[in-house]
Amino acid sequence: MSVLANISNIVIPVLIFYIVAYGMAAKTNVYEAFIKGAKDGLKTVAGITPTLIGLMMAVGILRASGFLEFLGEMLGKVTSPLGFPGELVPLTLVKMFSSSAATGLVLDVFKRFGTDSLMGMMASLMMSSTETIFYTMSVYFMVAKVEKTRWTLTGAMLATLAGTIASIVLAGMIV
Numbered sequence: 001m002s003v004l005a006n007i008s009n010i011v012i013p014v015l016i017f018y019i020v021a022y023g024m025a026a027k028t029n030v031y032e033a034f035i036k037g038a039k040d041g042l043k044t045v046a047g048i049t050p051t052l053i054g055l056m057m058a059v060g061i062l063r064a065s066g067f068l069e070f071l072g073e074m075l076g077k078v079t080s081p082l083g084f085p086g087e088l089v090p091l092t093l094v095k096m097f098s099s100s101a102a103t104g105l106v107l108d109v110f111k112r113f114g115t116d117s118l119m120g121m122m123a124s125l126m127m128s129s130t131e132t133i134f135y136t137m138s139v140y141f142m143v144a145k146v147e148k149t150r151w152t153l154t155g156a157m158l159a160t161l162a163g164t165i166a167s168i169v170l171a172g173m174i175v
Contacts, residue, residue: 026138050141055135059094059101067132068094068105071125083168090120096133121171129157129163130139 023030052154062068070088076086087109095102113119133156141149 044143048142051138051142052135055097055138056101059098063090063094063101063104083172084164085117085119085122085132086124091123091126092130095130097128097135099132099135102132114151118171121174125167125171126164129167130160131163133157133160136170 019039020030023033023074070094072086072089075089078084080090091102091105091109094105106127126150133153137152137156139147140146141152
């Protein structure tokens with residue numbers, strides 16, 4: 001294990017040195033290129049900040065109001081017979097908008113049911129096999145100026161459904 005830790009401590013500095021050396025060998029002003037890239041990055045951050053704030057506020061309001069728990073109870077009546085606990089419905093919905101808010105919900109699941117429980121396993125697997133669909137689409141499409149998303153949302157929702165089903169099946173096999 002210490003070998004991997006030592007390798008990971010070396011990789012980043014070596015990568016940075018390689019990039020600088022490559023730029024110098026190509027007779028590029030590395031510092032100016034870095035500054036230009038940093039300016040472009042700050043413009044991107046400034047452009048997506050309102051979207052991020054809106055998403056975080058919406059999820060925070062839904063969570064604080066108790067609406068997510070209410071929705072989980074209502075939808076849980078339908079999903080529980082299918083093997084998907086109602087307690088994980090809010091996690092599934094929130095994960096589509098915000099990974100950090102979903103992480104908070106996962107920690108709540110861990111406190112309530114335990115990390116090695118069926119619910120804990122399902123929550124962990126769902127976090128790693130689903131995507132923050134709306135966040136990703138809004139941020140990246142806005143930055144890339146994509147106007148016609150075509151089948152992106154449909155494909156992302158199907159992928160999330162597949163990841164959620166796989167999480168249920170795999171957690172059932174593990175526990």
